[in-house]
Amino acid sequence: GDSVTQMEGPVTLSEEAFLTINCTYTATGYPSLFWYVQYPGEGLQLLLKATKADDKGSNKGFEATYRKETTSFHLEKGSVQVSDSAVYFCALTGSGGSNYKLTFGKGTLLTVNP
Amino acid sequence: DAGVIQSPRHEVTEMGQEVTLRCKPISGHDYLFWYRQTMMRGLELLIYFNNNVPIDDSGMPEDRFSAKMPNASFSTLKIQPSEPRDSAVYFCASSLAGAKGNEQFFGPGTRLTVL
Numbered sequence: 001g002d003s004v005t006q007m008e009g010p011v012t013l014s015e016e017a018f019l020t021i022n023c024t025y026t027a028t029g030y031p032s033l034f035w036y037v038q039y040p041g042e043g044l045q046l047l048l049k050a051t052k053a054d055d056k057g058s059n060k061g062f063e064a065t066y067r068k069e070t071t072s073f074h075l076e077k078g079s080v081q082v083s084d085s086a087v088y089f090c091a092l093t094g095s096g097g098s099n100y101k102l103t104f105g106k107g108t109l110l111t112v113n114p
Numbered sequence: 115d116a117g118v119i120q121s122p123r124h125e126v127t128e129m130g131q132e133v134t135l136r137c138k139p140i141s142g143h144d145y146l147f148w149y150r151q152t153m154m155r156g157l158e159l160l161i162y163f164n165n166n167v168p169i170d171d172s173g174m175p176e177d178r179f180s181a182k183m184p185n186a187s188f189s190t191l192k193i194q195p196s197e198p199r200d201s202a203v204y205f206c207a208s209s210l211a212g213a214k215g216n217e218q219f220f221g222p223g224t225r226l227t228v229l
Contacts, residue, residue, distance in 0.1 A: 034217075043118075043205055043220035089157065093216070100145050100209065101170065102218055106156040 002027040006090045006105035013080055013112050021075040021108050023064075023090035031092040033057075033066050033073040034102070038087045047075075047088070080112045116140070118221035120206050126227045132194040135224045138187055139208030147218060148181055148191050149205040157205075163189065164211075196228045 007022040025031065032051045036044040048057030050066035050073065057064050062077045073090060090105040119138040127133055139146050147162040161171040166183045174181070178197070183189040193200055203225050207218040 036220075041222075043222045044207075045220070046217045049217065100164070100211070100216060101159060101162065102147075104157045 002031065002092060002094050002103045004090050004092055004103055004105035006088075006108055008106075008108070009087075010109040010111060013110070015082055015112055015114050016079045017112075019075070019077040019080045019084075019110070021088055021090075021110070023073045023075065023105060025071050025073065025090075025092050027071075027092055027094055027103075029094065030068075031094050033064070034091045034093075035062070035064055035073070035075050036089040036091060036104075038089065038107070040086070044089065080110070082112045082114055085110055085112045118206055118208055118219055120204075120221035120224050122224060123222065124225045124227075126229065127196055128229050129197055130195045131228075132192065133196045133200075133226060133228075135191040135204050135206075135226070137189045137191070137206030137221060139189070139206070140210075140219055141187065143208035143210045143219070144186075145209045145211060145216075145218075146183060146189050147207040147209075148189070149207065151203045151205060151223070152201075160191070193226075196226075198228045201226055201228050 003026045034049045035047040037047045038044045048059040050057040053068035055066045064073050064075045087107045087109050089107045091102045121136045148160040150158045160173045161181045163183045181191045203223045205223045207220045209216045209218045
């Protein structure tokens with residue numbers, strides 16, 4: 001079945017550092033890929049998405065590119081802020097009949113220190 | 115616009131009691147999902163509905179769990195009887211069918227503690 005593997009956390013960075021959170025997936029066909037963010041005490045929010053190979057999703061300075069050849073969707077940000085501290089989840093929806101079902105990675109806790 | 119609404123936000127109950135969690139999806143959305151989040155198991159999909167009909171309940175842990183969606187604007191997740199291992203944060207999410215890659219909108223969650 002479909003699965004998502006993302007780097008284990010926690011990740012601790014200083015403000016203005018570069019961020020990369022790795023995500024790889026296993027799925028048949030052409031899944032859609034997502035990054036969700038969960039701030040403390042809140043539900044998940046969509047951060048960005050990509051629905052086909054070579055698409056780049058971007059939002060709030062974060063970017064991720066859908067790489068079908070490496071089955072990856074790594075999250076990057078050039079300069080993190082304290083307010084980016086949260087848990088980040090990589091996820092996919094499969095193609096065909098499972099199009100509406102999200103499969104999540106285990107999440108990566110990011111802490112940004114001033 | 116109102117997002118997904120869940121109630122209660124926090125629930126503390128004793129083992130053996132019945133627990134009912136409630137969800138109001140975003141108006142017009144035709145998919146509704148129930149998730150459970152724990153430190154050990156991460157985010158798990160329990161069940162999802164399309165147009166009020168349960169489509170996949172393979173994630174429901176056991177018969178103590180049941181979910182209903184009597185109309186397009188309301189769903190419940192019931193645990194009877196509750197056990198300490200049911201302690202978790204339960205999220206409801208909704209989405210609208212359309213182009214590939216539909217975004218799911220999550221509620222704030224219900225934090226359940228079973229003593």
